[in-house]
Amino acid sequence: MLIAVASKTGTEVDQHFGHAESFKIFKYRKGNPLQVSEVEVEKYCSFDPDHPFRHRQFDGIAEA
Template identity: 55%
Template sequence: MLIAVASKDGKEINQHFGHAERFLIYELDAGEVKLVDEKTVERYCSYDPDHPTRSHVLRAIIDALAGCRAVVCAQIGQTPQQELERHGLDAFVAGGPIKTTLAELAKIL
């Protein structure tokens, strides 16, 4: 199973969903957590007077994370969380070391 993680440093889950310019993609398989990809995206939380809801950016992020089972980040707003879930991606708010946290998360997914 693939999980997308928002992280500033690649070690900790420590970034808000809307501030992420990349998502680290981890594969969880039989208790192992392995980094397999990185997806670069446009920041969802940025001002655009022509597109105040930023729905096109959110859609592009969802497309970039195709194949992932869930997204894990330090914070996420209600609108992006609902949109992720509408497209089959669970959103989890967590912090701490990526591999440890994902190993625990795998137990409930």
């Protein structure tokens, strides 16, 4: 199973998904996580309360 996490520090899941500029991709197998890549993304949240949901920005994450 692959899991994407947002992290400021690289050691904790400590960042809001919409504020992340990258996601660390982990492979989780038999109780052991192993970081396999990092995917840079455009920040999703603009802090505008009326911003639309932009599905296109998640395409690259799903492919990782």
